[in-house]
Amino acid sequence: MQVTGRRAWDQMRSLRAPFGAAAVLAGAVTYLAVVDPHEPGHYPVCPLYWLTGLYCPGCGALRAVHDLAHADLAGAARMNLLFVFCVPVVITLWARWTLRSWQGRPVRASLAHPAYLWGLLAIVIVFGVIRNTPFGHFLAP
Template sequence: MNTPAPPAPSTGFRLRNLGLPAVSLALLGAATAYVGLVDPRESGHYPPCPYLLLTGLPCPGCGGLRCVHALTHLDLPAALGYNALAVALFPLIGVLWLRWAVRTARARPRRGLADPRPLWALLVVVLLFWIVRDLPFGTALAP
């Protein structure tokens, strides 16, 4: 008795597979638009950073909302002043989203992180940024 083999996964591009990437992009776009419209420099709109409240020192994400607000107004120098690491990471996030969307549209199976070294390198960069921006010679990196 022969049972039919399951169909092979499709390698063609399928728009119907783009639901989750499209929703994530729409949510990110809506959040970015909100930050672009509601200035984070004005108090009362966003919660304060807990790490900053406890230590008086900025965390790696401090200045991120102001950075996004400046970028939505095409003010790159101000965005770099608020959080240079975030400005550097936004293109990487875009590339990773695009890669995810294409893999999802092609119905490719999800892969685990084959090589953890890039993730570890990113963690080291974030930690170094965090430490340096809190040192006296790194005040230019502080928001």
Template structure:
């Protein structure tokens, strides 16, 4: 007597799997693991290179912030392109003066990319930005406070 659950239907067998039957599939090669972080880094470097080459201080190259255009209020991102331009040219003081929050973001991004590249090279897990909601609310609160303070007279040093 044959048990129905033990029958093997040839049409449902998996395609060729490397290794012995029942073994886990082979891990992707180093080049494949590095593809996503290297591509991300290339896109970010290209964007930074473009901002470094096309001066945001010259009018007409980039659009004006819609919030600033309509209300005259500086958003947390205002001055970000000028900050990126100065940062790309190695002028950290001017970059901080244009948008200090953006400079912090550049360093956080660089740190994340370093961790991602090292883990991809070694075959470790991909880093995730899995923060508790409280941290995301805290980041939002910092951005809001930054936006408010840079629009007040005593916070003019934070304005671009």
């Protein structure tokens, strides 16, 4: 009986990292839900936008989080479509991390393979370039 109790305790301890990350993220989302980034002066301006007038791939992400926190999917997509597409991926990866931690299995960094990282970098760069062109103006926040 002590072995079962010890195993349950170890399982609970193994969930500290994924639940800690979720708690920090929930706090940030709550703050963004309350303090509206659509209103000027609450958050600093993107340095790339401030220096060049160009939108970086992350521009509009704070406003997208605010809109998602208020269940406005269309508004979030207008602010940063790439971010909105990444949200389900991040949730899936967090769920996988949590499940593997609960099972006591090592968390594999299979997405850290160079091919995935180069592909992600290419997507981010292409998105950043397209949103600053006349035919990609619909991707600008």
